[in-house]
Amino acid sequence: MNVVLGFVLIVLLGYAGSRLTLFQQRFSLGVRYLFTAGTEFLLVGLILGPRAANLLTDAALHDLSPVLSLGLGWIGLLVGVQFDRRILKQIALRIWTLAFVVSLTSFALLALFVYFFLPLCFRWSGDLGLMGIAELENDSAARLGAACLLGWAGSVSTYSAMALIQRDSPLRGKASKLLQLLTDLRAPLAVLGMGAWYALFHASTEAMTLARMHNEIDTRASVTTLVDPVMSGTGWLLVSVLLGVSLGWLLHYLTSERLSGNEMLLLVAGSVIFSGGLSSYLQLSPLFVNLVMGLMIANLPNFALGRITKSLLTAEKPFFVIFMILVGALWPPITPAVLMMAAAYVIARAAALIAGTWLGRAGWPHGEKPAPWLGLAMLPSGGLSIALAVDYHLIRPGYLANFLLGTIILSVLINQLIGPFLMERVLRASGAKTPEEKKRAGGDGRPAPQGAPA
């Protein structure tokens, strides 16, 4: 019965989706973006998941969990393969600097904010969950992890809102190109930063994390005696890098022969899921390891690089959609603490991005300085932020991970609602114009010939 209901629900969702597409011009830019950026599948997942239709049961989510690894690995590899040194060399140093400064400043400000606000958020909301406030205040590693995650997740953004804006009014200008470069360049920093944190503060060296995994919060002493650190944090970081390098080399080696499309897809999917699984098993970040793998593939001489990227892009949408649906099904309940944190986080993130841009433009020549409000155009966030949250959820499961996943999903949705509008405004303020506007502005004042479009 449940299945039949679920099927009817899917049909209705499909129908609603098609109607929405037909009438989408009537909705605001933000609402349209929310329903076209891929995050709509989070809502589909929520509806299909155990908390609503239960078509995706807990057992099914358990069995489909490798797909989460696959999704994370796919995102990591896609980010990595874009970093071909031959292409990167062509980017001006000041753009690199701006990207680094925006990324690091926004991360630092957000992380600081979260580190201090997190206990307050729990205290004010009265939402103690499984974790007592005293416990959280004393557990600096957990707070640091949460701060790092929200910091790095807030430092990245997505450029896909631009496509929607361009569809309405094709804005052209330096700012839109700069925005795309800044988005691309900041993505690996967040993945590498978070990956390094998982390695340096490895779960096996932290008794509390292991205790939390087993819901044995009160038995810290006994768990500590159970856990002998396997190696130091630096050792784990080295293992992460080595894993990425060796598996990247393996994929490069395997794809250096001529292969059919079917074989290429198998090798890429198999490598991604293998490396994702290995890193999850070692409690390291699948995103990080696959990013390193992607960097290796992009920078080793490989005639199949184009075909690997093509394979990745061809299968990207199905995997991404399934990933989002599963994340939607895993979406934890929205508690007062999540609501409070998400609201504060959205505001803090906007401020941090503006501050980062403001600082980063300092080195630019006077006439070419980007607009001070460019940070606001970086508000739309999406897949990568959610992937970072899922990464944390898989490596450090527990109450805090649920809280952080809920916060990030909610903030992504809010940013998707307001982001495109602000992005359009900022681009216009930076002088971006549609070809028609350029034509009009550059015209000689004579009236347009009859029949010309207005």
Added chain:
Amino acid sequence: MITRISSLFVIIACACIVRAYPYGELSGVQGVTAFSLGLVILGGYLLGELISLLTLPRITGYLLAGMLAGPCLGGMLSQATVKNLTLIDQIALSLIALSAGGELRLDTLRKQWKGIVSITLSQTIGVFVLGTAAFALTSAFFPFMRDDPWTTRIAAGLVFGAISVAQSPATTIALISETRSKGVCTDITLGTAVLKDVMVIILFTITLSVDHLLELEGASISMQPFISLGGELLFSILTGLATGWGIAFFLSRVNSDPVLFLLAFSYLISVGSHSIHLDPVLICVVAGIWVTNTTEQGEKLLSIIGKGSLVIYVIFFCVAGAALDLNALQTMSVLAVLLTLIRMALLALTTGAGVAIAKPPIRSPWTYWMGFLPQAGVSLGLVMVLRREAFWWGDKMATLLVACIALNQIFGPILMKIAFQQSGETRAASNNRTAPDEAKSSA
């Protein structure tokens, strides 16, 4: 070849080193299952490629990889992990069944209907009757049945006879796809495999009812199992028709993200059919037949599944290999070999009879029977049903049957490939990849 051997070595080394990490299991099911799935995909593919150099079918390599990594041998995949991979395996099976149905063109089958019907009937009746008799006669030498009355031996023999009829449509379609076979032999084998898939379920239900009469005191013939079986088959076919219509409608009208749609469809069939007691393989086969024969979307459907077919086959056969109960084979090896040889002989005999009646234009009638040996999911499913029954000999018999199925699953594809090669319907370059052409065109 060196690339593949060294890569396989690196993967296994990686897996072994990482498995030594003492707290890996704490990462939860996600890490272990994903790691195992990746190992299965890469290891299975590489072993399949290496095996193909020996002119053996690639799926034998996939099965072997699963067996080597599985709980009975290598232990890299635990019993729990194999169980966790079941859903992904079922999704793969649904896609294989959909593609099997899609390959069945009614106009071609109409030309070969005589061959399909005569071989199906002669195999079903012949293997069932003679298999039952052979088991009843030989079981006098089986340690666990030596002192039993004839009724018990016949009851167990009926089960053996019914399960011996079963053939794996999944292996058949995978091998046809691998060898790119085309022709009379291929059409009849595929048609027979699909038809026997339905026949064997009916036969097994009848068998269990007769067994109840023979073995359980106070049992009487009840129509209930037949009514529910009839309902199950009818609703499976109707669901298959409806879903076939739905797929064709989607592909012709919507056609947005068809890969995603087919994955969602397979998931729904895999999960849904079990909860409402329908046969997922039958639903998918019927849906595929509908799409290919009543709409113009058949080619599109096959092409979409074809793009990911290698991943599907590798996952399906590796998991099947890992799930093989090799311990059962070890404990019952002599009896299993004996019964497998009996099944082979009966299949050879009855296939010969079917060919003699219908006289299809087959080039190699003497080796054609080898195409009907592989067994997999359906047979194992029937064994599970037997285990749930109250026969005292049920468990021992089930272990013996699992051992026989394991042998058929290991050697079946090899012999099937020989049958296809002998029929002259495989592509000459079946062992060479088409990649050079594809690579050239993409370059």
